[in-house]
Amino acid sequence: MTKKVALITGITGQDGSYLGEFLLSKGYEVHGIKRRSSSFNTERIDHLYQDPHKSKCRFFLHYGDLTDSTNILKLIEKIQPDEIYNLGAQSHVAVSFESPEYTANSDALGTLRILEAVKILKLINKTKVYQASTSELFGKVQEIPQTESTPFYPASPYGVAKLYAYWITVNYRESYGMFASNGILFNHESPRRGETFVTRKITRGLARIDQGLDEILYLGNLDAKRDWGHAKDYVEVQWKILQHSKPDDFVIATGRQESVRRFVELASIELGWGGIIWEGEGENEIGKRKDSSKIVIKVDKRYFRPSEVQELLGNNFKAKKILGWESKITLEKLIKEMIQNDKELAAKESLLKREGYKINSSNE
Ligand code: NDP
Numbered sequence: 001m002t003k004k005v006a007l008i009t010g011i012t013g014q015d016g017s018y019l020g021e022f023l024l025s026k027g028y029e030v031h032g033i034k035r036r037s038s039s040f041n042t043e044r045i046d047h048l049y050q051d052p053h054k055s056k057c058r059f060f061l062h063y064g065d066l067t068d069s070t071n072i073l074k075l076i077e078k079i080q081p082d083e084i085y086n087l088g089a090q091s092h093v094a095v096s097f098e099s100p101e102y103t104a105n106s107d108a109l110g111t112l113r114i115l116e117a118v119k120i121l122k123l124i125n126k127t128k129v130y131q132a133s134t135s136e137l138f139g140k141v142q143e144i145p146q147t148e149s150t151p152f153y154p155a156s157p158y159g160v161a162k163l164y165a166y167w168i169t170v171n172y173r174e175s176y177g178m179f180a181s182n183g184i185l186f187n188h189e190s191p192r193r194g195e196t197f198v199t200r201k202i203t204r205g206l207a208r209i210d211q212g213l214d215e216i217l218y219l220g221n222l223d224a225k226r227d228w229g230h231a232k233d234y235v236e237v238q239w240k241i242l243q244h245s246k247p248d249d250f251v252i253a254t255g256r257q258e259s260v261r262r263f264v265e266l267a268s269i270e271l272g273w274g275g276i277i278w279e280g281e282g283e284n285e286i287g288k289r290k291d292s293s294k295i296v297i298k299v300d301k302r303y304f305r306p307s308e309v310q311e312l313l314g315n316n317f318k319a320k321k322i323l324g325w326e327s328k329i330t331l332e333k334l335i336k337e338m339i340q341n342d343k344e345l346a347a348k349e350s351l352l353k354r355e356g357y358k359i360n361s362s363n364e
């Protein structure tokens with residue numbers, strides 16, 4: 001059997017790195033698009049690197065950008081992929097309020113560029129497209145829990161850009177018979193999660209406090225509630241969605257909801273602090289370590305968003321029934337893995353600091 005060829009946009013991101021690993025383990029030839037950067041940006045995929053001069057190489061990186069139509073068109077023409085996973089995006093909700101136009105260009109029009117390239121290149125009967133849709137489409141939620149039929153009401157420039165991407169994917173499927181599917185994924189995390197998303201910010205921040213590198217972790221809205229899964233589980237279902245007999249859209253979630261405040265508590269328990277004692281309210285709320293009464297959490301209103309998605313909770317009944325998929329890794333296990341990883345990183349940094357090396361680190 002000839003091996004399948006996959007193209008992943010956003011390969012340098014959290015999901016791209018896990019999906020690349022997963023597809024290589026399935027025997028795929030994997031191509032990834034990475035952006036030119038003035039510093040190294042391949043840390044998450046360095047372990048996947050293969051020498052392209054060797055005949056058995058199955059992992060290839062190409063420079064590109066979702067805002068560049070000709071680049072996308074030329075790459076798809078050259079690679080002739082069987083499957084495209086469009087994971088590339090300006091994916092930070094808070095940043096989308098600062099850079100709304102760029103977010104729309106990469107996240108909304110970027111998706112159109114992929115679909116249009118497949119159409120122009122007459123690859124509709126060959127190439128399947130997975131679109132990384134999001135629970136942020138539900139935004140100001142209209143029903144709890146959210147399913148494939150819950151009305152969308154995005155609450156950020158990111159959510160609105162992803163709404164366009166969702167519908168243009170459906171539109172190319174219905175207009176041209178393209179195999180184009182949306183995975184409406186709820187939040188998923190891992191030790192590879194970007195450091196400014198709240199879960200990683202918490203596990204990294206608390207681990208650094210534990211190792212004596214920092215004293216306080218500043219957070220925004222502690223009452224926000226999310227349905228958090230593990231990225232490793234979630235990339236498997238991205239693949240399953242494209243292996244299904246027909247293109248379709250699926251909600252992917254764990255069905256469990258916790259608040260940011262509870263996530264902090266669970267992480268502190270994993271660190272052996274016994275939990276957090278909360279005092280005060282709103283912008284004046286603080287959190288103290290249960291074991292030492294030291295203040296470790298403060299609220300900083302800089303991290304509040306102009307418009308907030310207060311709570312999300314998904315129902316993955318359809319994915320379970322049709323794809324046989326369920327999330328396997330519990331929130332406790334996820335937090336344990338993230339804390340372990342961040343503790344190791346903090347311990348290394350602490351050692352270097354003690355030995356007199358100067359290190360730059362930011363806790364934004
Ligand atoms: P990350 O932010 O970790 O990764 C995003 C990737 O997109 C990076 O490789 C980034 O490159 C790349 N990228 C950003 N802008 C462009 C551009 N203009 N052209 C090409 N590539 C670009 O996100 P995740 O891995 O967490 O998420 C993957 C996808 O899934 C995203 O589309 C996200 O919006 C969506 N999603 C994520 C969820 C989650 O909880 N993680 C939930 C639902 C949807 P670089 O490394 O150079 O910045």
Ligand code: GDR
Pocket residue numbers: 091092093094133134135136185186187188196197198199201218219220221222224225226260303304305308309310
């Ligand atoms: P989200 O993830 O916006 O859901 O988008 P994020 O982790 O950024 O925020 C989750 C919730 O935590 C609250 N919060 C904070 N968030 C950040 N980043 N920093 C803080 O200090 C902080 N304090 C509280 C937020 O207000 C929010 O309510 C993620 C991204 O991966 C998207 O790309 C993806 O589509 C959605 O998940 C599903």
